[in-house]
Amino acid sequence: MALQYIRQLYSLGTLDTRFVVPSNAPPKEALELAELDPAQPLPVKNGQAQSKESTEDVQPSRWNTFEFKAYGVLISICVFFMFKAVLDVSKESHPNYPKFAHILDDGWIPGRKVDNSDAQYSNFRSNIPYLFLVMLLHPLLRKLYDGFWRADTYTRVRSSGASGLTMGLSPSAAADARLNQRISFDVPFAAIFIIALHGFSAFKILAILYMNYCIAKKLPRPYVPAATWTFGVSILFANEFGKGYSYATIFSTFLPSPPSSEKDAHATNFGHVLDSYGGLNPRWEVLFNFTVLRLISFNMDYYWSLASPSSASSSLEKQLDPSNLPERSRVALPAPPGVFTFRHYFAYTLYAPLYLAGPILTFNDFISQLRYPLPSLSRRRTLLYAVRFAIVVLTMELMIHYMYMVSIFHASERPGWDWSAYTPAQLSMLGFFNLKHIWLKLLIPWRFFRLWGMMDGIDAPENMVRCMSDNYSVTRFWRGWHRSFNLWALRYLFIPLGGSRGQAGGGAWKGQLRGVANKLAVFSFIAIWHDIQLRLLMWGWLVTLFVLPEVVAAQMFPAHKWTHRPDAYRYLCGVGAVGEILLLMVANLVGFALGMDGLRELGRGILSWGGITFLGVAIVALFMASQVMFEWRESEKRRGIRMKC
Template sequence: MKKKQETAEEEYALLERTDGDASGMSVPHENISRRSSPDPTKAGLLHELSSSAAEPAYPAGSPPPPTVATGYQSRRVRDRTTQPSLWHTKEFYVYYVIFLICVPYMFKVAHETSTKDNPNYAKIEDLLEDGFFGYKVDNSDGQYKGFRNNLPLLAKVIALYLPLSHLFRKVFVPVTPLKSPLQRLPRAYFFLAFSVVYLYFMYGNSILKILAITSVNYAIAKVGGSAPWVPIVTWVYNIAILFLNELYKGYNFSDFHESLSWLDNNRGASGGWHVHFNFTMLRLVSFNMDYYWSRQQTRETLVKEDRDRAPHNDKDRVQAPAFTEDYNFINYLAYALYAPLYLAGPIMTFNDFISQLRFPKEIPGKTLLMWLGRLVFALLTMEFTMHYMHMVAISKREAWDGNTVLQICMVGLFNLVLIWLKLLIIWRFFRLWALADGIEAPENMIRCVLNNYSALGFWRSWHKSYNLWILRYIYIPLGGTQKAALNIWPVFTFVAVWHDIELRLLAWGWLISLFILPEIVASKVFSKQKWGKWPYYRHMCAVGAVFNIMLMMIANLVGFCIGLDGVKHMLHDLFSSVQGWMTMTCCLSAIFVCVQVMFELRESEKRRGIFLNC
């Protein structure tokens, strides 16, 4: 038991975050860690997967260890050494020249696949719409099309919501923090009232299905309390709901009884309530597990001498249980149905959400303007890309017959870039809405998709709030890094099923799990402790990172872009001809240069005191 305690404390020590700016907010709101960033000279970095977790490594049902790891420093926390800058070396001047040649050429090649002169243009022409300045725009991505076309409506909803929310807060919410458990949270009532109206507009009478599912989940938590069966029943129930939602396409009321068929006449403006319910499912699990753990260690026990203190940092907001009185039905529904984050996240834990209601964060106007500027820039970049190249339409129609091997590779690469960009826009839009409402959710995309060389680092920087949720509620309860090679299989299987119940996504999840294994082995065999003094160690790690990137690209192309058939076609062209081998050699060389720049970017961050976990 003592050994488990020490292990948990080490996990906690790795979660310490750097201080924020003068406003008290993290810089740049992206879960910056006090410990060093992944050392670019480590090919694997598996041991850091759980470094941004928010829950200790303890089995479900056992009492959680102390929340704050006081007086303990892990060896990796103390290792904050940096390397001399390489930006102005002859080696990197060569890399700059390669960048100046390769990057514009990549855009040129990608654009050539989308022009009217391309023989495959007729296959995609019907998917294109009239755009700006006489250009055609590729608006064929269903997810982004729904967001883009409804952006004016969402803007109107926000324009209505924010003044009402701030007026309610000014009139009914005390200026001082609500430190006593006897003090109710007035904003929870406003959140719930608006969310019910909002969801009724979106889904019509289907809101009754949402309320029924959430009510049953709440009953599981309250009836079970601290009983050991609560985690099992919670997980079985919520995963079953995911499958049933998909199987019955959100259900019809008439399926339950013919007399209820009239309720099917009003499905709201959106109709497909079950499409967005996956995010709600994460919140339901969060509430049940946070409540379950709170019954074993209450906040009153945790801070006997100072129970009304404000949280020290974001980690404290997640880990410290709320007051027992806060785990009530109103707060639960306000959290599960919170309008700004309902459709797409980012994901917050229940503890964090309630903590921000009791002890509100100060979010300066300059911070909101910064994130608004970033969002506008991303939107403009997306519009330019959708007009300049039609990658989504090409992948939908598999319109690459007769294209060169390099052109096919660029279709795959820019498909990944567009997926990253669309998700960044959607997540930042809703996060900005919540920020303007005084609620800070984690930033999901903390690195560009093309600035990743580690599969584990990529997982931490892509959909970060989901990653934190996975770590807290799945990965660490299953054993954390001590059983990492085994844990990645159920973790990524759940991730695939959660996204959608499709064979290609299961293939993606299992490929990710399989492709992580070489990184695990490399991180142990070629560790910095053993090889770090070798003068060419950085270059050896770069070679390993190149193949890591290729494996990650293959897995993501299978799951989210061109599918298994498209990847087979691309790999066949790469390996079956002299042109393919030449293309692959050039691509691997270019990626090698990119990896060297990625390494130096992370060293540059460390020199500036920024220690990201990816």
């Protein structure tokens, strides 16, 4: 019984039903799929029983072979020494401990300090109790609001009883009523939420929203895409360099300067008074990057809806059940023309559960979910997701109470730091677990806000598909890391640019190079979106560069030529996977942890005779790990699940 519960808890259906229900299949299948034993094959694929052709390339299970049993034992030993390496350098007896001890705080685990030195996660961690309070209060207030207006009496779909009488409204009318009911709550709540969060800076946000709305609604249609992207990127730069546009600076620009004799006595203006009421989070511009993505989504969805509104409506009418639209249809089909108003736009861009950190939901999908609740959401699945979230938070707490790699890297930036006190293995594991910390500090807020949305009836895409250590491909890694952003970039940037093969002809290689150029443009935007820093631009360019070996290898060693030698091809892919994993670690250490200078110092410590020996052992361990990753994905294929990450 306990094993079955653990299987359900860590099944892909619990994480996100999008992973087990194809994007072109009606989501009501998710209710059936989620109840299945995760070890059993899925009975449907794209709404139909699986054919022989869909499973003929699946390999038989290798879990019980001697090879994979040996992998299990050896990988377990490696994992033990990986943790031990960082635990040893985090002890008080280590020579460098006094140099970073002052960075540590008192922890809640008896006798342990806590490494709370990461400013981004520290801010979220300190506000978790308040965020939980708002997360519980928000859905409760909606239920009270709906109950007061007796929303169930006019949002119920018409159904026939035994006497032939009907109750409620037609599906379309009920959907419109439900949309209006939710929007009528979301708009005032969003206004109160933004004012409480950012104080008088809420008016700056409103001004930006209105300017973007005018671009979509008042410019001639051909100019909307270029103007939208120009405005969005300009806001990113303006927010960075304007530091939130303080009212004091704005007022001083338009008001006359006081006489020189009065400057000292009257150095302030009314803007300082407004700036003093900055809400719970005065630095609104730090979080506004997510809102910029929603601004672009609204404008582009509206732009595309104007192309052929009649054909779009007819396509929607052809759906057998509009309350059971596949995910692809919810995203691609234009929302009804009447919802592209400032009221709906305001509710979407400032929707409280997803405002601070996403996940990103397109405007079309948001409106569709407001009109028709998704069958994939249920109390049981939401509860299981909440349990997984709690386990992740506990994992992070244990890690920062016993492993102090973040503080070590912070202290290493100061003069007098001695890297020679660490062995090559310890240096490597400090870098590896620093990446683990980055993965967890992003995973936790994203899952928290997605959980809040699920409790409120909105199912946004899961951002983190796989564990950080369960990746062996640069391309697949970025499909599963910040997945909602990846889907957003795919829809609004990568495909319009021409996709993976570009828009130019001239052969496969030219198309591939054009596709790489498109990826360079996408990752450059992603780097700027994260933060306008040179090291992040270098990260984006490195990621694009590191895609090239994968593209070249796929051309040189196509899978169809190795169908009769599956083991040889698996080992060949394992060699390539080792290289890809090392490249991924380098790119992310540069972009999010150490920068080029820090990576250079880390590499200098590793590239010694002892370091080269360790590197050889690490390569063997990564090769074994890649074989386990391959087999794990084969086990998913045996269940009918084919993920692209």
